[in-house]
Amino acid sequence: MTETIKDARDRVKFNASALDRDARFYVAGHRGLVGSAIWRRLESDGFSDLVGRTSAELDLKDRDAVFAFFKEVQPRNVVLAAAKVGGILANSTYPVDFLSDNLRVQVNVLDAALKYGVERLLFLGSSCIYPRLAPQPIREDSLLTGHLEPTNDAYAIAKIAGILQIQAIRRQYGRPWISAMPTNLYGPGDNFSPTGSHVLPALIRRYEEAAKAGAKTVTNWGTGTPRREFLHVDDMAEACLHLLDHYDGPEQVNVGTGCDVTISEIADTIGRVVGFKGTTEWDADHPDGTPQKLLDVSKLAHIGWTARIGLEEGLRSTVQWYRDHADNLRDVR
Template sequence: MELNAKIYVAGHRGLVGSAIIRKLEEKGYSNIVYRSSGDLDLRDKVQVDEFFEDEQPEFVFLAAAKVGGIVANNDYPADFIRDNLMIQTNVIDASYRNNIKKLLFLGSTCIYPKFAPQPMSEDTLLSGVLESTNEPYAIAKIAGIKMCEAFNRQYGTNFISVMPTNLYGPNDNFDLETSHVLPALIRKFHEAKIENAATVEVWGTGSPKREFLYSADLAEAVIYLMNNYEGTQFINIGVGKDISIKELAKKIKEIVGFNGDIIFNTSKPDGTPRKLVDVTRLNELGWQATISLDEGIKKAYEWFLNNTDATVVAE
């Protein structure tokens, strides 16, 4: 991508899209276009077609998606599969018909089978059953990968797909009902610190292991791949190492400055024992994550303090 190339970032307000825009601007890209969901409903084919015809972007980062945690996925499965299929279909098709130079589609590691061997390599896609709680969302994301592959094969497009591991950072969701584990723990420990609480409860035994990638590292990776990778094979993006929830909780407790105890509620479910992506292909392409988990959590906590009502305990 030339520095003056016209770049469209779909989903620019989210954790991923906002990180991509910050990184593009940091690198000197100056012709970035985006629209809020209020101005452009990506589920509406007519609106998407008009946008592409008017703007004629050269490169597209497709980071827009309907996302949520286990509860949201379980309660609104139809919304998750319908909205994501519509968003992807409209943007990918409009990109093809308007002859964009390259598109990068962002998926999710939930595409992998529930019992995929660890670490999860790209070759395990469609090799087993999915986790039932987020199956509709996963199927939509798998469809996005397959759409990119099919358009490349039939129309000669240059569409690539990436599958990031668990992400965190600025513009993350810190709502305790719908957030993922790392931002939820940041908020829990912060509120306990403000309240001078004696303990913080963490669900499960603390033994499951998870991998976490800071959003700025993800943005660095997708821009690198946009500039350096062409191919039908989708690419995992991660750090290649994981940490137990117990160790994660201890780390966040220390960074936040909570002085009480951690109580593990073993009556609550642990979830999948381990979810780690195989980043061999990504590393062989010449990219590795650089932001450590400690550094990333400190940055995420700083953003939380500066951008939420963090001085007042939630009611």
């Protein structure tokens, strides 16, 4: 479905402008990688009434609890950053969890936000929503034009459902809600679990442990040839606020750097940053995933935002954060 057709059905009559910094703002998933970065960004930008709940305080899969929360708190603005996320191993092993948990979280939060009058809402998805073999760099209109990457299709379907629910709410109820699709994210607060993490934090942990142990080799999954784009989570948070202040439309917006590297190149860079002196081997018996995943970020640039944090600069700060928090890491399968 083209943007023209979606725009023709869109009922929203809203001119995007800077959000009221005193309005109540709920960040769903405020302790996670993305949510915590958004919280920091909102605080630094003068938002004075931020609301967050841990998963122990509010299970977003519990529909009655979510509705009770929205009724009590009455936020005017929401960022939906809460999600069950993981790397290739986790997605391949637990597809039911990734589909069911994310669908329930999204439907509960979006339905409750609709009922209790949330004005501005940003839904966060993932670049895995796009077809496995989409033309590169991937434009927003590539959505639903081909087969998904099978190693994370369940998660992707859940996120696609979220985008379509945002579009449906705009058409049916005229709410100025929007969606953003970030590329691969990294930074402080990431999940460094050996079995549940994404590629970059997994590599940081692996090379850091190898460097400490004086290991002569590190073995990574796949061939090292796939190309990936990486965005520091603080840049992502800045982009989210920029979109809330300046963008309104039914089409999801890609958020990335517009540059990619091979997995082999990122592994070499991480090895150098942590001080690993050995060699890297590749186990081609394990899957590579999508051959290339680079986002076209021209729409975001047109809206007025581009990434600031360089990859090596971001990696050095992330490695330092990992070292500073090595005894209290967020391990999620």
